[in-house]
Amino acid sequence: MFKESFYNFYIPKNDSILYFNGITCSNFIVTKSEHQKLQELFEDAIDFEINYPSIFNQFVKWGFLFDDSTDEIDTIRFRHRMATIDSKDYSLVINAALKEDNTDQKKCNCHNNPVGHMSDETVNKVINHILYMVNKKRITSLLIIWAGSDPLEHLEKVIYPISQFAQSICNKNSIKFKNHINTSLSDINISIIPKLIEIELNNIQISYNNTNTTHDDIALQKEIKNKIPTLYETLDDPTINLDIKGAISDNTKALIDGIQQKYTNRLVINYGKSAQVIQNIESKKRQQKKLRTQCRPKDIFSVKPHYKCNSDRMYHASINFDGKVYSCINRDYSDMYVFGEVNEHGEIKYNNEKLKQKLSKPPFENPMCLACKYLPMCLGPCSQKIMETHKDALESACILNYVDIDPEAFILNLYEEKLKQNNNV
Numbered sequence: 001m002f003k004e005s006f007y008n009f010y011i012p013k014n015d016s017i018l019y020f021n022g023i024t025c026s027n028f029i030v031t032k033s034e035h036q037k038l039q040e041l042f043e044d045a046i047d048f049e050i051n052y053p054s055i056f057n058q059f060v061k062w063g064f065l066f067d068d069s070t071d072e073i074d075t076i077r078f079r080h081r082m083a084t085i086d087s088k089d090y091s092l093v094i095n096a097a098l099k100e101d102n103t104d105q106k107k108c109n110c111h112n113n114p115v116g117h118m119s120d121e122t123v124n125k126v127i128n129h130i131l132y133m134v135n136k137k138r139i140t141s142l143l144i145i146w147a148g149s150d151p152l153e154h155l156e157k158v159i160y161p162i163s164q165f166a167q168s169i170c171n172k173n174s175i176k177f178k179n180h181i182n183t184s185l186s187d188i189n190i191s192i193i194p195k196l197i198e199i200e201l202n203n204i205q206i207s208y209n210n211t212n213t214t215h216d217d218i219a220l221q222k223e224i225k226n227k228i229p230t231l232y233e234t235l236d237d238p239t240i241n242l243d244i245k246g247a248i249s250d251n252t253k254a255l256i257d258g259i260q261q262k263y264t265n266r267l268v269i270n271y272g273k274s275a276q277v278i279q280n281i282e283s284k285k286r287q288q289k290k291l292r293t294q295c296r297p298k299d300i301f302s303v304k305p306h307y308k309c310n311s312d313r314m315y316h317a318s319i320n321f322d323g324k325v326y327s328c329i330n331r332d333y334s335d336m337y338v339f340g341e342v343n344e345h346g347e348i349k350y351n352n353e354k355l356k357q358k359l360s361k362p363p364f365e366n367p368m369c370l371a372c373k374y375l376p377m378c379l380g381p382c383s384q385k386i387m388e389t390h391k392d393a394l395e396s397a398c399i400l401n402y403v404d405i406d407p408e409a410f411i412l413n414l415y416e417e418k419l420k421q422n423n424n425v
């Protein structure tokens, strides 16, 4: 017997209603009277099927009606399992170094964090690890993410040799290779660009913490003007994400908009939670609206890749400069978060108890998330958060406690994006 999906959303949009199904992500607009008629038809699915078979079948295909001998949550579980356990796309975070200022930013100050940079010996272990993952684990792609403190200071001795090796072994084995770095604008020196080109380091996440002063804002403009266009002109098909936290002026905003337009929107801007525009109240409001409907929803909700965070996956690891392995990079680097250690043969010796805790079931396998309508887009808290949360305090781990956006805003944004794509905007 067919019944209405638990994950149907009917969201008012101007004079119409947006239909969205969380499992299939089908979305379209109907008029209010069509909506009323459809709701009547959904109430009696048998009648609907008999009287309007082709429309009925279309709504089944779109997921708005489903055969109740199947379980919708199983679809979510299955996709999650395929994406987290079966996928051999390997994401490897590497900290070339950690400094005090980096560890100070971490949430917990009560543990001793290691501070230092990667030795030649650990560089060799990491190279062996990549070889091991290619030859023994048969990974299907490799994404390296350079993180930690000021990674570009270690371009010559750490980033370059490891990237060069990864690039060559991936090429030899027809494995897709992607090289990404989290850095700051001030660390990008134009003279290093030839090296970045050589190792295909063309995915760049730039963070900028503005201290809300005019002086800082002018400095930001100068950095953007001098560096971002050069990166676009020289690197091969770069993707640049600019994370701005703090206030920016209208002039800076206009400068960023201009660069975005020139480089056909390949410059992605994320304004931090506290982002606002100095002086101009109206543009401040616009900025905050954009934040609600465009930036944050993409970080929190998604329709793919069917997992919450890279650290929820089996084929993900974060190797610190000392060879210790972590799952999550949003905690400190104290011993309590160590998941394992890479040995000289390049194999990670995992703490199986921790691995079991992380991977034995999806993070959403709890009464709160299983009963939630937003589950297909949210997929619950990340595995790290679930491991840290006592089952009696589950509610405190709900994503909705931490974000200032509605899941409905995400759904509306998806529809707008689809329209833009259809119209080739």
Ligand code: SF4
Pocket (backbone or CB within 6 Å): 364, 368, 369, 372, 373, 374, 375, 378, 379, 380, 381, 397, 398, 399, 400
């Ligand atoms: S974390 Fe909250 S919003 Fe997300 S699925 Fe669980 S209950 Fe729903």
